[in-house]
Amino acid sequence: MIVLQIGQCGIQVGQSLFKSIESELPGNSLCYPLSKFQQIIVDTERKTWQRHLRENSETLFPTLYVDGGSSGRGNNWAFGYADLEGHVENVLESYRRSVEAQSSYDGCMLIHSIAGGTGSGFGSRLVERLRDDYLKGYIFNSAVVPFASGETALQHYNSLLSLSWMQRHSDFIGLFPNDMMMSSIQRQFTHYVNRGSAKTDKVSLDDLNGYLAHCLSTMLLPLHAAEYKDGQIAMQLKDPTPFDGWDLIQRMTPLPTCKLVSFASSYLSRHIENSNRSHVHVFTDWDEITSRTIRNLGISPPGVKRNCLSSRIYIRGAQGPDYWRRASHFTSKIQSKLGAAIDPAFCDTLVAPFHALDPKSAKKSISLCFNSTETLPYLVSLAEKCERTMKAGAYMHWYEKYVGAGHAGDAVAETQCLFDDALESLRTVISGYQDFV
Numbered sequence: 339m340i341v342l343q344i345g346q347c348g349i350q351v352g353q354s355l356f357k358s359i360e361s362e363l364p365g366n367s368l369c370y371p372l373s374k375f376q377q378i379i380v381d382t383e384r385k386t387w388q389r390h391l392r393e394n395s396e397t398l399f400p401t402l403y404v405d406g407g408s409s410g411r412g413n414n415w416a417f418g419y420a421d422l423e424g425h426v427e428n429v430l431e432s433y434r435r436s437v438e439a440q441s442s443y444d445g446c447m448l449i450h451s452i453a454g455g456t457g458s459g460f461g462s463r464l465v466e467r468l469r470d471d472y473l474k475g476y477i478f479n480s481a482v483v484p485f486a487s488g489e490t491a492l493q494h495y496n497s498l499l500s501l502s503w504m505q506r507h508s509d510f511i512g513l514f515p516n517d518m519m520m521s522s523i524q525r526q527f528t529h530y531v532n533r534g535s536a537k538t539d540k541v542s543l544d545d546l547n548g549y550l551a552h553c554l555s556t557m558l559l560p561l562h563a564a565e566y567k568d569g570q571i572a573m574q575l576k577d578p579t580p581f582d583g584w585d586l587i588q589r590m591t592p593l594p595t596c597k598l599v600s601f602a603s604s605y606l607s608r609h610i611e612n613s614n615r616s617h618v619h620v621f622t623d624w625d626e627i628t629s630r631t632i633r634n635l636g637i638s639p640p641g642v643k644r645n646c647l648s649s650r651i652y653i654r655g656a657q658g659p660d661y662w663r664r665a666s667h668f669t670s671k672i673q674s675k676l677g678a679a680i681d682p683a684f685c686d687t688l689v690a691p692f693h694a695l696d697p698k699s700a701k702k703s704i705s706l707c708f709n710s711t712e713t714l715p716y717l718v719s720l721a722e723k724c725e726r727t728m729k730a731g732a733y734m735h736w737y738e739k740y741v742g743a744g745h746a747g748d749a750v751a752e753t754q755c756l757f758d759d760a761l762e763s764l765r766t767v768i769s770g771y772q773d774f775v
């Protein structure tokens with residue numbers, strides 16, 4: 339898999355992801371199947387990728403950097419999408435080299451925010467070109483959703499356009515709302531540090547990226563399949579199974595309109611992890627790890643129930659009879675929290691006796707990946723906000739400026755059409771999910 343990290347957010351999250359995967363390498367060497375990962379780092383603001391280059395010079399993963407200039411795209415989707423300087427061709431050239439370096443090509447993942455101009459706009463242009471040029475490879479997006487308020491005036495429009503492009507061209511859209519991850523980490527501070535008091539320590543972007551990286555890495559890491567008899571491992575298959583993108587797409591996106599996937603995991607903020615070193619049960623006890631995963635799940639607004647179209651639970655590092663005695667209790671506890679919209683058979687559980695590749699690793703974790711109605715309140719509120727501001731004609735001129743650049747068409751009409759189509763696409767997704775409420 340080729341992992342494209344686009345814009346500042348994409349690069350910072352990607353850095354956390356690869357650090358998390360690197361921490362699983364036995365003997366600190368790149369071995370199969372982890373050697374299938376390659377990174378391409380892209381930004382229209384030189385200093386971001388240059389910082390990445392300085393801080394990651396020792397990474398074991400093949401990494402290509404694409405220089406997209408020095409100015410950034412000013413939080414404007416249309417500026418990023420317009421690609422006036424032709425940077426997309428440079429990225430595609432690096433991509434082609436990465437594909438050729440692989441023994442077999444499966445697909446890619448794009449990591450980016452849907453609010454920034456580069457992540458949303460340039461990311462949209464890229465996903466469209468990748469779909470055209472590499473028809474047979476899968477496309478995953480891991481998209482960071484901006485905080486609901488207090489960021490930029492254009493964030494709702496950027497998110498609307500970016501979501502509609504992913505809906506059209508991508509196979510799997512992983513959504514990581516900053517607000518949801520922030521509340522999960524705040525709940526951890528309340529639970530482990532302040533012991534029930536409402537006062538919470540300041541949560542950093544590093545914490546959010548750590549959480550996101552944990553969700554993604556536990557999905558991407560290879561799995562050691564094993565057979566169990568009477569609660570004991572009876573036979574271990576020798577080779578770990580690499581991440582299978584098509585299998586996950588098939589399971590998680592049962593309908594073409596519904597391909598928005600949410601995540602949660604037993605991740606514990608580094609700060610809290612360090613202050614709880616002496617409380618061993620926090621890291622080893624399956625009851626504790628299960629409860630933490632459930633606590634980390636996003637909390638739906640009052641009166642809104644989460645219904646899953648499909649879900650997958652990854653349980654890693656499951657050695658020991660303490661797990662196997664109560665395996666069904668742990669999974670049914672999680673499944674009942676997730677809630678099944680169709681049939682519980684659409685929830686599967688993958689259990690690996692090793693956390694990743696190192697049989698000596700004592701790590702244990704649970705992570706969840708699910709396609710559910712949980713995203714509906716966000717989608718509905720995004721559609722309402724965009725509709726309101728579009729009716730008032732607010733901020734549209736920022737987009738007209740770039741939509742019209744480079745050709746003689748009617749920029750105002752073209753921009754209106756672009757937004758109307760995107761809103762229509764969002765409404766179709768909303769009605770697709772409303773069938774499962």
Ligand SMILES: Nc1nc2c(ncn2[C@@H]2O[C@H](COP(=O)(O)OP(=O)(O)OP(=O)(O)O)[C@@H](O)[C@H]2O)c(=O)[nH]1
Pocket residue numbers: 344345346347348350351381382383409410411412413414451452453454455456457458482483484485489516543546547
């Ligand atoms: N979770 C998380 N969110 C981030 C991070 N950095 C930025 N964001 C979010 O990403 C959005 C801004 O996107 P950026 O990635 O900074 O913008 P960009 O893609 O570089 O685009 P331009 O700078 O406009 O060219 C905001 O919603 C931020 O909250 C990060 O490290 N982690």
Ligand SMILES: [Mg+2]
Pocket residue numbers: 345346383410411454456
């Ligand atoms: Mg930027």
